[in-house]
Amino acid sequence: MLVVIVGPMFAGKTTELIRRVERYVIAGKRAIVFKPSIDARYDSSKVAAHNGLKFGAYVVPPDEVGVETIGKLGLDYDVVAVDEVQFFPPRLADVLNELADGRVVIAAGLNLDFRGEPFETTMRAMAFADKVISLTAVCKVCGRPATRTQRLINGAPAPKNSPRILVGGGDSYEARCRRHYVRPA
Ligand code: ADP
Ligand code: TMP
Ligand code: MG
Missing domain, CATH: 3.30.60.20 (Wheat Germ Agglutinin (Isolectin 2); domain 1)
Structure with a gap:
């Protein structure tokens, strides 16, 4: 199952991603959360929301190497979450789509940039999604x-x-x- 969480900044995307991952952890599932190394706003090794909520994360570069790493490491988990998907190349969406056969994949990201133009990777993930959660700020x-x-x-x-x-x-x-x-x- 592929769940994609979208919306503008401050909509609660990261908070919702953490909330969902936590529930699977409580249920005894093996979960991993990835984030791009570009985003060190509040914490370099945790996904961090604007309200201070944090969750341990595996940091990967926002390029093809990062996409490969997510694809390989993700195989060993029941739940794979990726925050800030808009920073990765569009092929991330294809890798997440494949991981979603047999595991829960949760992706969060901006659908639009500051110009009002769609972020390609988020769009592609939304197209593959079983469920899209569209949040507002x-x-x-x-x-x-x-x-x-x-x-x-x-x-x-x-x-x-x-x-x-x-x-x-x-x-x-x-x-x-x-x-x-x-x-x-
Ligand atoms: P996102 O990942 O979508 O940017 P976060 O989960 O990091 O969102 O942060 C959501 C939190 O941001 C809210 O719970 C609230 O405390 C805070 N916040 C700050 N400004 C706003 C805003 N304009 N609208 C909604 N929430 C806001
Ligand atoms: P957030 O959705 O978790 O708030 O994080 C969005 C990140 O994306 C934040 O670091 C700002 C950045 N960003 C861009 O780089 N370009 C953009 O056009 C927008 C809207 C945000
Ligand atoms: Mg966020």
């Missing part, structure tokens, strides 16, 4: 459900030509609803 402008992530530079929307990947949290990003999300120019 809270819009920082109006408090309604947020489905978008605004990147901010000195309080203003970051321009379209700023790099796609920029690791950060509340310092450089805000969750926004469709109405208050400003499409980068």
Whole structure:
């Protein structure tokens, strides 16, 4: 079974991934959680949520080597979870799809970047998924459900030509609803 958890930043994707993995651990299943080495925001060897929740993780590079490692190590577990899937190459989705034959695979990631463009790896994982969990955050402008992530530079929307990947949290990003999300120019 492949479960894919998507949404904007602050939607609770990492929290939901940890919650699900913990339940399998309680049930006596062997579980492993992977995260890309790019993301050392709160802890280098744990998946960490914006609310302080943490879970031990196996750190892999966000490239083909990382994808291979997940594919190989994952075989020995009942439950394989990967956070921040958007940072890996799209082939991760194929590897997770294969692992999902015979085990539980949980993937969490951003569906859209700050420009409002889909992240290919998350999209591909969603296409293979048995279940997609689409979470919303809270819009920082109006408090309604947020489905978008605004990147901010000195309080203003970051321009379209700023790099796609920029690791950060509340310092450089805000969750926004469709109405208050400003499409980068
Ligand atoms: P994600 O992995 O989707 O970014 P996390 O699970 O890391 O989400 O964090 C979710 C937590 O972020 C919430 O439980 C809440 O404490 C906090 N949070 C901060 N800003 C917001 C926001 N705008 N909307 C919702 N939750 C927020
Ligand atoms: P989160 O979904 O767990 O909050 O983490 C998302 C990470 O992705 C965070 O480090 C910021 C980063 N990010 C980008 O690199 N580019 C983007 O366009 C967006 C929206 C986030
Ligand atoms: Mg997260």
